[in-house]
Amino acid sequence: MKKKQNKESKDKSKDLVEILKKHGAQVYEDLENGQFPKISIPNRSISNIIYDKKLRQYILGSGTALRSSKNTAQLRSFTQLVWLAFFANKLTQQKKSSTLRDVYYSSQAFAIDFDDQSESDNIIVDLEAVLTKPREEFYVFPEERSSIFGDLTIEYTIPGYEGKKMNLSDHPDGYAIGPSLTSSQLVDTSAELVIAIEKGGLFTRFIEEKVDKKFKSIILNTGGQAPRSTRTLLKRLHDEMGLPVVILTDGDVYGEHIAMVIKSGSANAAHLRELTVPDAKWMGVWATDIDKYKLPTIPMTESDIKRCYDLQKDPRYQEGIWKKELEVFLKIKRKAELEAFSKYGLTNITDKYLPQKLILPYQRLSNLIKDKFKKVKKLDFGVEVKNNTFKFMKSSAVIPNSLAICFGFVIFL
Numbered sequence: 001m002k003k004k005q006n007k008e009s010k011d012k013s014k015d016l017v018e019i020l021k022k023h024g025a026q027v028y029e030d031l032e033n034g035q036f037p038k039i040s041i042p043n044r045s046i047s048n049i050i051y052d053k054k055l056r057q058y059i060l061g062s063g064t065a066l067r068s069s070k071n072t073a074q075l076r077s078f079t080q081l082v083w084l085a086f087f088a089n090k091l092t093q094q095k096k097s098s099t100l101r102d103v104y105y106s107s108q109a110f111a112i113d114f115d116d117q118s119e120s121d122n123i124i125v126d127l128e129a130v131l132t133k134p135r136e137e138f139y140v141f142p143e144e145r146s147s148i149f150g151d152l153t154i155e156y157t158i159p160g161y162e163g164k165k166m167n168l169s170d171h172p173d174g175y176a177i178g179p180s181l182t183s184s185q186l187v188d189t190s191a192e193l194v195i196a197i198e199k200g201g202l203f204t205r206f207i208e209e210k211v212d213k214k215f216k217s218i219i220l221n222t223g224g225q226a227p228r229s230t231r232t233l234l235k236r237l238h239d240e241m242g243l244p245v246v247i248l249t250d251g252d253v254y255g256e257h258i259a260m261v262i263k264s265g266s267a268n269a270a271h272l273r274e275l276t277v278p279d280a281k282w283m284g285v286w287a288t289d290i291d292k293y294k295l296p297t298i299p300m301t302e303s304d305i306k307r308c309y310d311l312q313k314d315p316r317y318q319e320g321i322w323k324k325e326l327e328v329f330l331k332i333k334r335k336a337e338l339e340a341f342s343k344y345g346l347t348n349i350t351d352k353y354l355p356q357k358l359i360l361p362y363q364r365l366s367n368l369i370k371d372k373f374k375k376v377k378k379l380d381f382g383v384e385v386k387n388n389t390f391k392f393m394k395s396s397a398v399i400p401n402s403l404a405i406c407f408g409f410v411i412f413l
Contacts (some may be wrong), residue, residue: 012137013092016205020089020129027082036070039081042271043130049270051315056263056278058270060129076113080123081130083112088127088138095159097139097179100124129271135336136229138360142181146230147200149207150218151190154184170205182229186240193217193358194237196280198249198258200226201337202349215358218243225258231275234262234345238277245277246358251285251295252335253307256325264316276309282321287328291337293353295345297334304335 023039030037042048044062052059069078087106091098098106104117114120117137118231124135135141152168158180165187168175174233175181195217197203202223206212218237222230237243247262250256259282265275290297300308308330311317317326329335341349 011136013095015033015091015139016092016131019133020085020092020337023130024089036068037078037082038066038068038070039130040064041067041081042132044125044271046131046267049267054410055273056266057273057276058267059273060270072083077126080107080112080114080120080406081126082119083107083110084123084132086129088140091139092137095139097349100142102139113179125268132271134232134272136179136182136232136275139179141229142227146177146221146227147174147203147221147223148177148218148220148233149203150179150189150212152189152191152218153187154181156180156184158183167217169212173218174203174207175232177220177227177230179229182271186236189218189241189243191216191218191241191243194220194234194243196220196222196226196234196245196247196262197338198222198247198255199338201247205346207349209347209355210349215354216363222258222262224370226262228269228275231262231277232334235277235282236273238279241300244402245280246283247280248336248338249285250335250338251287251290251340252300253304253311253329255285256282256322256329257307260316260322280363284341284353285336285338286321287325287332290332290334293341295336295340296341297336300329300333300335303331305333323362324341 022406026039026041041064042060044066045063048061048063049058050061051057059210067078067081068075069075084097084103084107087098087103090096100121101117104114104120107114107120116125124140127138128135131138149167149171150169154168155163156164156167161180166175191212193215195206195211195215196217197206198221200221200223203219206219211217219228220234226234234245238245243379245262247259249258260279263280263282264275264278265272269275285295291294312323312326317323338349341353344352
């Protein structure tokens, strides 16, 4: 497994360098033939962005745009793109990382003119589209704000640290999700679940309350809208380690969208397909949870309401829980933060809310909780919660909300 992962990492870098060389060779060939160099770029406009139901994410259509040095209106952006390809090649071959901010300042040493960082960021996205590779593969990363904690052993692959192993439960504050962690080998874990949380304060609370042990989970703080390196790691934890991913956000329209971006990506990254976890589940805070748990609320703003209407036009929000919760938000015009559970005690969210949301079959429970069952007769069923429904099947049960609360109470208290 280790040799295979090392080979895959080297192959990715080699393939990327070859793609860059191919584009560079085309520019030289155009110049040698007395032609103005040009680059074909996938069209990233809204008209060329399609929702693929099979992949369960947005993708780019077949439309392309030609960026030519002959066109004076495009000469500036053409030059910026060629320089960035040169810079990406240098980073990849030297295996040196750069932040988005570094790229902006590095360009000045080559007299490449960017008005501001947003302009250089946009050219980076253009290069991703040309290469069909995420910027992380050519060693360009954002400033990190996400972190992770839990029983996961990793092995570094970056120069100078190759072969060094570390367990992500070794530090009580967790570990920042940076380039070295994202690119590391995922060696081993006893966890059976990943809980992605929107906020750092709750991340700390979950560590203090030993949610990783109680729920046999890896805890991950997305820091709001999850950075792409974080989404890449979530995908790897799901695909490579076979861990289901659940998402916990504020009870507002932006929290709902944070969960959807983890699950199916965003239109802005339609040119990439390595950033989604289609099977991820949004477990709350839902609009319907606000009344159910009697949470303190604040009024939705006009911007919140507009965002709800905007998302209702998105095909991903036109069925299931996504559709229902948007409708409830628009009906109640109230929202609640994750911290609202603290009205009922600082540990209410971990002691009461999580157990009711994470109703699991017996074999998925931690040893700590299994001990409570040793002298109790039990049915090892999978459980689904559905309003006004009560039925048993061969290996699972469907129970109403009222019984779900009792189920969680029995298991965890």
